[in-house]
Amino acid sequence: MSIRVQNISKVFERFPALNGVTLEVKQGDLLALLGPSGSGKTTLLRIIAGLEFPHSNDGKVFFEDREVTWSSAYERRAGFVFQHYALFNHMTIAENIAFGLRVRPRKTRPPEAEIQKKIKDLLAMVQLPGLEHRFPTQLSGGQRQRIALARALAVEPKILLLDEPFGALDAKVRKELRKWLREFHNQTGLTTIFVTHDQDEAFELADHIVILHEGKIQQAGTPHEILSRPANRFVAEFLDLPFPS
Amino acid sequence: MFLPIRRQILPGFHLCLGFTLAYLSLLVLIPFFALGLRTFSDGLTPFWVAISDPRALASYKNSFGIALLAGGFDGIIGLIIAWVLTRYSFPGRRALDAIIDLPFALPTAVAGIALAALYSPQGWIGRLLPFKVAYTPLGIFLALAFVGLPFVVRTIQPVLAQLPVELEEAAACLGANRFLIFIKVLLPAVLPAFLTGITLAFGRAVGEYGSVIFIAGNIAYFTEITPLLIVMKLEQFEYVAAASLGFFMLLTSFVILFLVQILQTWNARRSGGPA
């Protein structure tokens, strides 16, 4: 599913977090929202997910051709992976993954056998088989991250949104997970947006990169386009590139 | 409504806010309004007469004056207790920490009769003292100090615990001795919490009723507190006088709360903690 964001603005206590942001993500794309902290990237991701709403009626969000600007997160069903995973600590891993299926109304809820099969499949997919009966606090950070992903995927979202997916992990695990996520994306072909402040991560992983600063898009394009032609001084300095003045 | 029409992310905003406001309106706001109406039902004069009555004035000396003294006393004792709890470790520290909340958990009437038993002339402590405690203003002071103590300790404790050790180390490196460090570094850092704690203890003490009336003796012009005066006016069906005194006390509570808000904002800015 493609995503289109049009002229979105958001103000927090008189501080503009987003200022007229417009961008488009094609079906199957892996897009990185890159920027320093406070640049508004997480806010933009949350607006796409329906966890935050834009400031005025001028801005619009579309999934394909359907406008979802004022739809709730519940209606949008975007798969969202939180920075600190937000796993339900009082539930087992299996219960976490099955949550999105079990809260469905009885008519659309899959039968229990199917849910069990899905848990197994998803755990295999994130390469953590056999962890069904553990609790989130018993897992390492990298494992939790993948469980969070499995939980988001269980409801078969059409888009996947990741907020600093590797932010809380140490360098080695980061590298491994990065590679794994790229392969994973190639397999599923889900339209994916992830937020990061780490440029290596963005450039290694993404098909397209959007660089944000002070609530505005500084530059959008493929990694190659951005590296070869930084659009302005900020981008050049942020990426440590020479900028012809 | 004054609320902007805006989508909320989590469910239940309107239901919960509506229920909260309805509950508060029925229990607090409408009764407050009724209190105001009753107070001024015959104009300002009865209000003024009621609150400036000599017996009322004498009761303020207890309910406000002694409450302030008790708050100050709690401030000093509370600062020492908070210091000891955060800086030293010794056997029984956890127990000591837990006991601080006792006045908060003990019903006021129970505290009242217990204090009376201890400090009456025949009581455990009262018998040993050369002067009278129960049935004098000193008894009121004791009861008010008792109920206020946890507020001071629990306000200062987190601030002291969060003070970076580097602060003291830096001062020590610069050649300040322990006493100077305390005066110049630590005291300014805990001052807002210290004052907040005293104000909270004072605010709690102003309205205190249960623990006081058993030990105060309740002698008019001498050991009578304002809440007791309200009860008596009500029993004599002097509703306007009771309402006036109640309205006056309510106003002072608002002022104290407002003061606490200001102090807490100051405290938050000083210590970086939440307001």
Next chain:
Amino acid sequence: MSSLALTSRTPNHDPKLVAYTLTALAISAVGIFLVLPLVAVFAEAFSKGPAVYFGTFRDPVTQNAIWLTLQVAVVAVPLNTIFGLAAAWTVTRFTFPGRRFLISLIELPLWVSPVIGGLLYTLIFGLQGWLGPWLDERDIHIIFAYPGLVLATIFVTFPFVTRVLIPLMESLGQAEEEAAVTLGARGWQVFWRITLPRIKLGLFYGVILCNARAMGEFGAVSVVSGHIRNRTNTIPLQIEILHSEYQFAHAFALASLLSMLGILTLLLKVYLEKQSTRRTASPAPPERLRHRDPAVPTT
């Protein structure tokens, strides 16, 4: 001496003499001011022997007071629990104009004399109150009757559940609830499946605290009660009556009952604090940080 070594937790040791003096001062202050009154309650209660102590609870008037107190608490505490949950959810999960004011309003009864709580309802429902004559004609009794006791108790104790829940829910953050919504959970599902399991211990403490205060409430209840034996006498009021009749051993015996409830509340608090520090002390990453844009103050 060495067995009682005071080890300062900071590198800058206070002089030993200062440390010992302050510690001794703190312990004796707490001992004299806080512990001694509690000891006095039990000592006085048993001063005439266990027979008198247990005899207290065989007196029908006292039994009636205990029964009435339970009847008041069983209405006031659940209502205040529901209010506490709704208010804490409103205040911690949403931002809206007047939020700070609402928090202050919720806390107000803690800073207002309990007597004023009683006064408020007497002015409305009392015989000379607003609705008094109207109610009297219909033979409905609120003041000097059970409903007044419940009202006064609710007024004094409604902040307690909220006060426990607000800091707890603030510190837990709302990411888990947001996650549940993105996974398709609706209104009550979020509450029953995510929020309630996460706050249940804190809620339990809040309810116990609220209950202890409700059963021990004296000032507000004494104003609206009228002290009618067997009809409107709760435990604290019965303690007052026994005390004023110089039946000290009985008064303290009854007081010991409420004291035990208070001690239970304290122990529960210690236990819960231990639980929560153990949880935060685990090496897990800080997954409970509340999502907030860095520019937004968290208050």
